Amino acid sequence: MSALLARLDELLRSRAAWAVVCAVVLAVQGAFMLLLSAPGRANVDVVYQARQALGEIPYNDWHPPVMSALWELLIDLTGDIGSLFRLQTGFFLLTVWASALLVHRVTGHRRWTLWMLLLPLAPWVLGQTAVLWKDTQMAVALLAGCLCLFFIDVRRRGTWVLVLPALVLLSYATAVRKNAVFAVVPIAVYLGVLLAQVVWKRFYRAGGGRRWVRLTAASLVALLVLGASSALLDRGVTVAKEVQPTSSLATVMLDDVTFSVPEAELRASDAPPELVQRILDSRTRCREIDEAWDSYLHCFGRGGAELFAPVEDAEAIQELWVEHVLPHPGRYLLYRSGVFSYYFFSSALEWWPYGWREDAEPVGLGPQNYNADLLARYYVVDFAAETFPMLFKPWFWSALGIACVVLSRRAGRRLQGPVLALAWSALAYVAGYLPIAPANHFRYTFWPALAVSVALGLLCAGWWARHRGHRPDGVESEAAAAEERAERGTAPRRRAT
Numbered sequence: 001m002s003a004l005l006a007r008l009d010e011l012l013r014s015r016a017a018w019a020v021v022c023a024v025v026l027a028v029q030g031a032f033m034l035l036l037s038a039p040g041r042a043n044v045d046v047v048y049q050a051r052q053a054l055g056e057i058p059y060n061d062w063h064p065p066v067m068s069a070l071w072e073l074l075i076d077l078t079g080d081i082g083s084l085f086r087l088q089t090g091f092f093l094l095t096v097w098a099s100a101l102l103v104h105r106v107t108g109h110r111r112w113t114l115w116m117l118l119l120p121l122a123p124w125v126l127g128q129t130a131v132l133w134k135d136t137q138m139a140v141a142l143l144a145g146c147l148c149l150f151f152i153d154v155r156r157r158g159t160w161v162l163v164l165p166a167l168v169l170l171s172y173a174t175a176v177r178k179n180a181v182f183a184v185v186p187i188a189v190y191l192g193v194l195l196a197q198v199v200w201k202r203f204y205r206a207g208g209g210r211r212w213v214r215l216t217a218a219s220l221v222a223l224l225v226l227g228a229s230s231a232l233l234d235r236g237v238t239v240a241k242e243v244q245p246t247s248s249l250a251t252v253m254l255d256d257v258t259f260s261v262p263e264a265e266l267r268a269s270d271a272p273p274e275l276v277q278r279i280l281d282s283r284t285r286c287r288e289i290d291e292a293w294d295s296y297l298h299c300f301g302r303g304g305a306e307l308f309a310p311v312e313d314a315e316a317i318q319e320l321w322v323e324h325v326l327p328h329p330g331r332y333l334l335y336r337s338g339v340f341s342y343y344f345f346s347s348a349l350e351w352w353p354y355g356w357r358e359d360a361e362p363v364g365l366g367p368q369n370y371n372a373d374l375l376a377r378y379y380v381v382d383f384a385a386e387t388f389p390m391l392f393k394p395w396f397w398s399a400l401g402i403a404c405v406v407l408s409r410r411a412g413r414r415l416q417g418p419v420l421a422l423a424w425s426a427l428a429y430v431a432g433y434l435p436i437a438p439a440n441h442f443r444y445t446f447w448p449a450l451a452v453s454v455a456l457g458l459l460c461a462g463w464w465a466r467h468r469g470h471r472p473d474g475v476e477s478e479a480a481a482a483e484e485r486a487e488r489g490t491a492p493r494r495r496a497t
Contacts, residue, residue: 015101018110022100022117026093029120033089036372037130039082041352042360046132048308050081050363060244062308064134066175066237081364085132088140092129095144096120099454102150103461106414112461119453123384124391126376127351128446130367135443138177139450142425145169146187146451150418154197163191167229174230175237181227182432183447186424188226190417192219247314251296252436253321254311258283258295260335261324271320275313293339294438336435343437343444344430347392350385350442351377394430397448401426404455411462419462422455 042050049064051057053071074083100113119125128136148166152159170187174180196218237243257266258279266276278300285299286292296311311317325332354373360366367373390396404423411419426448433444 015104018104018113019097019101022097022104022113025117026097026120030089030093032372033093033120033126033129034086035369036126036376037367038085039080039368040085040088040360040365041131041356041367042363042365043131043133043352043356044307044359045134047359047363047365049134050365053084054081054363058244059241060246060308060310061238062246062248064176064178065241065243066172066234067134067137069237069241070172088132088137089129091144092140093120095140095147098144098147098151099457102147102418103458106412107461107465109465112457112464115457115460116454119457122453123380124350124442124446124449125453127380128443130376131352131443132365133443134176135446138173138180139447141169141173141176142180142183142187142447143450143454145173146190146418146421146425149187149191149194149421152194154194166191167226170226171230171233174226175234179429179432179436180447183425183429183451184226185223186421186428188223189219189424190421191222191226192216193417195222244310246308246310247318248308248311250311250314250317251294252438253325254279254296254300254317255293255339256325256332256335257317257320258286258300259292260328260331261320265324266320269320269324271316272313275316292335293342336437339437340434343433343440344394344398346440347389347394347442347445348440350392351380353377391449392442392445394445394448397445397452398427398430400456401430401448401452404452404459407459407463410466411459412466415458415462419455419459422451422458426451426455 040046045063048057048062049068049071052059052065052068053075055072059065059068071084074087075081077083080086096116096119099119100116103112103116104110120129128139145166145168148162148169152162170184174184193215196215199214199218263280266279269276282295282299282301286295289298291298354367354370354377357366384391401423404419405427408416408419408423429451430445430448437444
């Protein structure tokens, strides 16, 4: 029996065998995720996009049209409204599988793949991957794009083909949520470092200013390429679907005007008196319900009969912002800091309940299995959110992200870059909510939580491998091995003579 177990253990040490085991483990989790939430949980935002994909209403840009266009394509191919949720779930599990393979390749051990393999069932992940939010779509696309880049080995030309899917995924992520640009910047820097190692090998290894100039140039090139591809994707969908503009950015400006400009200054402005009075009445109503954000939907009274109709008086609101908010950065920052602190230290919507189905059911969405929902809800809400509430707070994941940055060198040469890219991406994304935070929903923190979770797993795996003296994958030459030992502060033992 012991011989059989030893033989099985030896067999599982191979990459191919362990990759199959990881796929089986994730397939079981995927079956549960589909049982739990298929054809996909949805709020009014998602249902509105579903109606666009079904051809019931025209496209507009209040929500990302690229997501609706992808959904429409999937519906045309499959005839199934749940096809987008199945694609999202499958792609997420595929990305987790790739993360586990990366850890196994670098460390050569199976134990550190378990953190990745159990990630889909983490309470801060399970609740968010159940809903077809654009935030979830963005996070899955970002992580998948990052994994494509992390598998690139600058010494193996064949791996550079992974830049193409990475470019597509990162472009989709930026198009599906505009503020994803904050998260993409550190990833572009990582890609720039890869490019610099290939294009300017001699300067990359040399120290001094030249190296940093070329690293900066390569990073800017990568960022421009990513930005241009995302803009082309968004523009292509806008033209193909005749997307109607809604000026939704004016709602953010409306908040700034409503809550930071004094009443006397508003009344003395050149804005139409009706608009000024409407803004002041909106401020009063928002203060009565103790909300200082998202005033357009909660207090101002949105325009038109449709929920996401074009913003009324958008041009006048933008003029008020330019004339009365922009010249006063002090009071603007005071207001925005208050809203950001609300987002940063609290959370809501950690779980989208089974009972919130009225909006989703008319288009064929919403979870179907009540018992699976009951099990997951107790796990995510009653256990995790109530016992460990920090797991759903931006400050917690920001603190872990900073820790990953500080300790990144301990991950080793092969994993330091990925750890830094993910951690800085999470931190930049959280910081990017300072001027636009609309609420404290956890979906806005899902990417930071997911990115830091993976970064933490890579950091611990690399740290353990270095501590055990394991030679990372790709360090094959004696010179590279000596460099790795020097970085660890160790030296090869002399042979006894």
